[in-house]
Amino acid sequence: MAGFQIDGEELHIxxxxxxxxxxxxxxxxxxxYKTGDVLNETKLSNELGVSRTPIREVLRQLELExxxxxxxxxxxxxxxxxxxxxxxxxxxxxxxxxxxxxxxxEKITTEQLAELEEIIHFxxxxxxxxxxxxxxxxxxxxxxxxxxxxxxxxLLRTLSSFHHYVEMVRNESFxxxxxxxxxxxxxxxxxxxxSEKNCELAEVLMVSHIKNAFTRIEGxxx
Amino acid sequence: MAGFQIDGEELHIxxxxxxxxxxxxxxxxxxxYKTGDVLNETKLSNELGVSRTPIREVLRQLELExxxxxxxxxxxxxxxxxxxxxxxxxxxxxxxxxxxxxxxxEKITTEQLAELEEIIHFxxxxxxxxxxxxxxxxxxxxxxxxxxxxxxxxLLRTLSSFHHYVEMVRNESFxxxxxxxxxxxxxxxxxxxxSEKNCELAEVLMVSHIKNAFTRIEGxxx
DNA sequence: TAAAGTATAATTGTATACAAGAATACAACT
DNA sequence: AGTTGTATTCTTGTATACAATTATACTTTA
Numbered sequence: 001m002a003g004f005q006i007d008g009e010e011l012h013i014x015x016x017x018x019x020x021x022x023x024x025x026x027x028x029x030x031x032x033y034k035t036g037d038v039l040n041e042t043k044l045s046n047e048l049g050v051s052r053t054p055i056r057e058v059l060r061q062l063e064l065e066x067x068x069x070x071x072x073x074x075x076x077x078x079x080x081x082x083x084x085x086x087x088x089x090x091x092x093x094x095x096x097x098x099x100x101x102x103x104x105x106e107k108i109t110t111e112q113l114a115e116l117e118e119i120i121h122f123x124x125x126x127x128x129x130x131x132x133x134x135x136x137x138x139x140x141x142x143x144x145x146x147x148x149x150x151x152x153x154x155l156l157r158t159l160s161s162f163h164h165y166v167e168m169v170r171n172e173s174f175x176x177x178x179x180x181x182x183x184x185x186x187x188x189x190x191x192x193x194x195s196e197k198n199c200e201l202a203e204v205l206m207v208s209h210i211k212n213a214f215t216r217i218e219g220x221x222x
Numbered sequence: 223m224a225g226f227q228i229d230g231e232e233l234h235i236x237x238x239x240x241x242x243x244x245x246x247x248x249x250x251x252x253x254x255y256k257t258g259d260v261l262n263e264t265k266l267s268n269e270l271g272v273s274r275t276p277i278r279e280v281l282r283q284l285e286l287e288x289x290x291x292x293x294x295x296x297x298x299x300x301x302x303x304x305x306x307x308x309x310x311x312x313x314x315x316x317x318x319x320x321x322x323x324x325x326x327x328e329k330i331t332t333e334q335l336a337e338l339e340e341i342i343h344f345x346x347x348x349x350x351x352x353x354x355x356x357x358x359x360x361x362x363x364x365x366x367x368x369x370x371x372x373x374x375x376x377l378l379r380t381l382s383s384f385h386h387y388v389e390m391v392r393n394e395s396f397x398x399x400x401x402x403x404x405x406x407x408x409x410x411x412x413x414x415x416x417s418e419k420n421c422e423l424a425e426v427l428m429v430s431h432i433k434n435a436f437t438r439i440e441g442x443x444x
Numbered sequence: 445t446a447a448a449g450t451a452t453a454a455t456t457g458t459a460t461a462c463a464a465g466a467a468t469a470c471a472a473c474t
Numbered sequence: 475a476g477t478t479g480t481a482t483t484c485t486t487g488t489a490t491a492c493a494a495t496t497a498t499a500c501t502t503t504a
Contacts, residue, residue, distance in 0.1 A: 051489045060279045061286045073495045088376040095317045154310040157288050273459045295465045
């Protein structure tokens with residue numbers, strides 16, 4: 001969990017700041033801090049056992065991400081994600097994740113393809129086990145590998161954060177056994193298209209995968 | 223230039239940090255700091271007349287934006303934008319800016335519509351004057367108003383940063399008189415579609431506007 | 445009692461001090 | 475000469491101190 005790579009470069013490799021960032025981001029995404037909550041810097045620094053300086057740096061990053069709002073001389077307020085935000089994320093993902101799949105098919109390396117196959121195998125295993133925690137991690141790996149293989153830092157950056165934002169609702173979706181199996185089938189189909197270098201098919205399958213994913217999570221919104 | 227609004231909330235309203243952020247961001251986008259340059263915190267704090275603390279907070283934000291890379295205990299290195307990045311940005315914009323236009327048409331307020339009309343009028347004026355600097359600012363206002371009117375913070379955030387990233391190349395494009403007139407015509411058409419509440423037309427026109435914009439800037443890449 | 449004003453406390457913004465790690469320069473050695 | 479080891483310097487990472495702003499509590503006054 002130290003961070004994912006971009007063309008050999010890593011994000012969040014700063015052990016301390018990276019941990020604080022991940023911690024606070026997850027605390028917001030998972031609802032520990034709710035919309036409107038004020039994030040007190042001193043309190044956070046006590047809780048996390050560091051000084052205010054790294055806390056502030058992380059808060060500024062979260063501000064840029066849009067998860068919190070910073071009001072000068074007053075404080076940092078949690079904004080979180082609304083139902084509408086999540087709907088928007090899926091609408092945008094439907095539009096651009098297909099492109100990522102198409103590009104990935106064109107540019108994926110043998111190593112990445114092997115890793116994708118491995119991910120599918122693990123997904124098959126954990127789907128039968130109904131192991132939601134592992135499935136979510138594998139789902140992250142599956143999609144992020146495709147983002148990375150697309151060889152576009154803009155796609156990687158944009159889609160990774162979107163994908164991460166909706167992790168909580170995806171988590172709910174995996175709890176439904178039928179849904180988990182559907183995800184596996186769709187991933188398998190996408191993997192086949194990619195390994196056969198069928199760009200158009202990969203794109204179409206990915207688009208419908210995201211559409212289906214939205215249908216699956218739609219019920220758990222609100 | 224203090225910052226743009228989101229539903230009444232503002233970004234970069236912190237006078238000091240906002241200025242430092244804008245300054246450094248522009249210095250990177252405009253090529254003062256080139257890819258590979260190391261940003262020395264002490265040096266920057268001397269140049270900008272502030273301490274290292276706010277400098278570091280801004281560097282962390284630029285890191286999240288992807289404009290710089292931070293290597294622990296070594297420093298912050300400029301990454302900038304490559305030709306490929308800019309091509310990617312336009313490919314993504316083609317896909318999602320149409321959605322923003324459609325949504326904007328559905329949800330735009332009378333005040334925003336009036337502002338859009340005003341922008342068009344100013345654009346007409348400065349196009350005849352060949353005033354590139356003003357045209358760039360008006361182009362920013364035009365597109366950002368539509369992002370805002372779309373009523374989606376995800377669209378606003380994503381598209382605003384993309385639009386800002388390509389400001390440098392757009393600047394070149396406006397210098398060509400024919401191009402400036404073409405932009406004006408396309409903006410006029412989009413405005414008409416929006417004011418007539420023709421969602422589909424607004425979407426189609428915006429998509430072709432972005433495609434044309436890419437054609438116009440394509441030559442000045444590299 | 446309600447409102448306004450003031451003093452105090454709390455919180456953020458910035459600067460500085462110190463710690464830890466990395467780069468550099470130079471000397472010693474083979 | 476080249477290499478290795480060490481000391482020094484430089485830079486980043488973190489903590490703390492102080493300034494400025496805001497919130498709160500309390501008192502005063504009508």
